[in-house]
Amino acid sequence: MTFRVRFAETDQMGVAHHAAYVVWLEAARVEWMRERGLSYRDLEDDGISMAVSPLRVGYRRAVRFDDLVTVRCRLVEVRSRYGRYAYRLLGEDGAHVADATTEHVATDRSGRAVRLPAPWLEALRAEVQPDEHA
Amino acid sequence: MTFRVRFAETDQMGVAHHAAYVVWLEAARVEWMRERGLSYRDLEDDGISMAVSPLRVGYRRAVRFDDLVTVRCRLVEVRSRYGRYAYRLLGEDGAHVADATTEHVATDRSGRAVRLPAPWLEALRAEVQPDEHA
Amino acid sequence: MTFRVRFAETDQMGVAHHAAYVVWLEAARVEWMRERGLSYRDLEDDGISMAVSPLRVGYRRAVRFDDLVTVRCRLVEVRSRYGRYAYRLLGEDGAHVADATTEHVATDRSGRAVRLPAPWLEALRAEVQPDEHA
Amino acid sequence: MTFRVRFAETDQMGVAHHAAYVVWLEAARVEWMRERGLSYRDLEDDGISMAVSPLRVGYRRAVRFDDLVTVRCRLVEVRSRYGRYAYRLLGEDGAHVADATTEHVATDRSGRAVRLPAPWLEALRAEVQPDEHA
Numbered sequence: 300m301t302f303r304v305r306f307a308e309t310d311q312m313g314v315a316h317h318a319a320y321v322v323w324l325e326a327a328r329v330e331w332m333r334e335r336g337l338s339y340r341d342l343e344d345d346g347i348s349m350a351v352s353p354l355r356v357g358y359r360r361a362v363r364f365d366d367l368v369t370v371r372c373r374l375v376e377v378r379s380r381y382g383r384y385a386y387r388l389l390g391e392d393g394a395h396v397a398d399a400t401t402e403h404v405a406t407d408r409s410g411r412a413v414r415l416p417a418p419w420l421e422a423l424r425a426e427v428q429p430d431e432h433a
Numbered sequence: 434m435t436f437r438v439r440f441a442e443t444d445q446m447g448v449a450h451h452a453a454y455v456v457w458l459e460a461a462r463v464e465w466m467r468e469r470g471l472s473y474r475d476l477e478d479d480g481i482s483m484a485v486s487p488l489r490v491g492y493r494r495a496v497r498f499d500d501l502v503t504v505r506c507r508l509v510e511v512r513s514r515y516g517r518y519a520y521r522l523l524g525e526d527g528a529h530v531a532d533a534t535t536e537h538v539a540t541d542r543s544g545r546a547v548r549l550p551a552p553w554l555e556a557l558r559a560e561v562q563p564d565e566h567a
Numbered sequence: 568m569t570f571r572v573r574f575a576e577t578d579q580m581g582v583a584h585h586a587a588y589v590v591w592l593e594a595a596r597v598e599w600m601r602e603r604g605l606s607y608r609d610l611e612d613d614g615i616s617m618a619v620s621p622l623r624v625g626y627r628r629a630v631r632f633d634d635l636v637t638v639r640c641r642l643v644e645v646r647s648r649y650g651r652y653a654y655r656l657l658g659e660d661g662a663h664v665a666d667a668t669t670e671h672v673a674t675d676r677s678g679r680a681v682r683l684p685a686p687w688l689e690a691l692r693a694e695v696q697p698d699e700h701a
Numbered sequence: 702m703t704f705r706v707r708f709a710e711t712d713q714m715g716v717a718h719h720a721a722y723v724v725w726l727e728a729a730r731v732e733w734m735r736e737r738g739l740s741y742r743d744l745e746d747d748g749i750s751m752a753v754s755p756l757r758v759g760y761r762r763a764v765r766f767d768d769l770v771t772v773r774c775r776l777v778e779v780r781s782r783y784g785r786y787a788y789r790l791l792g793e794d795g796a797h798v799a800d801a802t803t804e805h806v807a808t809d810r811s812g813r814a815v816r817l818p819a820p821w822l823e824a825l826r827a828e829v830q831p832d833e834h835a
Contacts, residue, residue: 311444343632355756441728477580489624494678495618542580
């Protein structure tokens with residue numbers, strides 16, 4: 300997923316605020332699912348969320364307003380109630396601007412851990428790329 | 434309501450981003466209700482929202498990171514399904530930094546206009562301060 | 568400009584929060600400029616901002632997570648230190664979801680009103696579409 | 702630091718969005734400094750920022766709109782160009798809702814690592830509480 304840094308995402312240091320990256324990771328994850336025929340919106344509409352915990356972001360280089368940023372997203376591990384993603388953020392020039400990891404538990408509306416629906420689990424399992432270097 | 438401008442609310446101009454004010458108005462409205470014994474959270478839990486439209490903000494002076502900002506909130510008009518608030522934002526030195534108006538329609542979860550619950554309507558009516566100068 | 572509503576932009580009413588629209592308007596404005604060969608980033612780098620005031624948004628219909636939203640942006644008026652834009656937001660099905668107006672003053676870093684650079688002013692003047700129905 | 706969850710910080714799961722916590726950590730850090738006579742605003746005005754990397758947040762329990770959340774902040778380590786904070790977030794009932802760690806590098810406006818000013822370094826060193834359990 301590639302997008303431009305919004306003006307509202309900058310802070311007075313003149314760069315994208317570090318909290319904005321967390322929103323970008325989520326948007327990239329949703330696009331990653333869509334490209335695989337999985338609608339996170341439908342999952343949510345069925346009452347299942349992929350709650351995040353923990354989240355880890357390593358910032359290597361600042362990005363600025365209007366920069367094109369690319370988020371590469373990879374599913375590293377999946378289990379019936381759990382998923383783990385790894386991300387690499389690249390700047391316009393291909394520079395490596397950040398890395399991140401998010402872990403997720405599938406939960407119902409009351410926050411209880413639940414199994415992912417079988418079609419999701421199957422589709423996700425086919426996409427796992429374990430991270431040998433993690 | 435008085436609060437400090439968060440670093441994340443600044444932009445690269447070095448001042449609070451204009452979208453942050455919209456969030457502050459909402460927070461001030463919720464506090465205004467609380468001070469009058471009205472819990473917006475309870476209203477929401479009962480399935481009723483005060484959807485905003487339209488919103489108007491006039492920005493007079495920038496505020497910066499860590500500034501104390503005070504929002505004065507006033508209910509200008511209320512009807513069974515409708516409310517209108519006016520706001521004045523003041524800076525640390527009492528300077529007049531912005532004005533705003535929000536209008537609201539009470540809606541249920543499906544977005545349909547509904548009557549405010551009787552206790553809300555009664556409490557709100559007692560608070561109306563019509564704006565003779567508007 | 569067309570984009571998808573981000574999950575982080577929703578609120579507990581299950582729709583995009585009304586402050587998110589303000590960020591979208593800004594992003595649409597920046598794209599509108601880019602399509603006309605004007606880089607808002609360069610203008611900012613030259614120390615000139617287009618400070619917003621006032622802002623007005625009329626919300627007609629909620630949009631939801633993952634919806635495609637299109638923002639149509641039009642420059643209605645321009646003067647040497649001033650510009651006014653009108654916006655229409657459309658949902659996936661072409662439904663009219665919101666209207667907005669923003670007025671802008673060109674300011675330097677100290678917040679003082681300044682003239683837009685001549686090339687900007689010329690380019691903007693060529694794009695004005697006065698709103699006969701406003 | 703104790704504050705209320707803003708409506709705009711919720712998402713359609715009905716809880717505070719996970720990116721909001723990152724903003725809260727920053728606000729808590731700024732307050733922690735202020736309580737020790739350190740103005741992060743002044744540091745910024747002197748051209749020095751405490752850039753974040755990495756950031757780690759572990760979410761244990763959701764918080765909802767209007768909840769009072771308390772952030773306990775602790776400086777775990779400090780060096781001339783570096784600081785590390787640990788956080789615990791508590792809900793209204795004292796429940797443990799999240800933990801976090803942020804590491805920081807002091808940078809100048811060009812993003813280069815710089816030494817913290819001597820008074821800052823001295824004040825921060827006096828506040829270090831190493832984390833034996835980390």
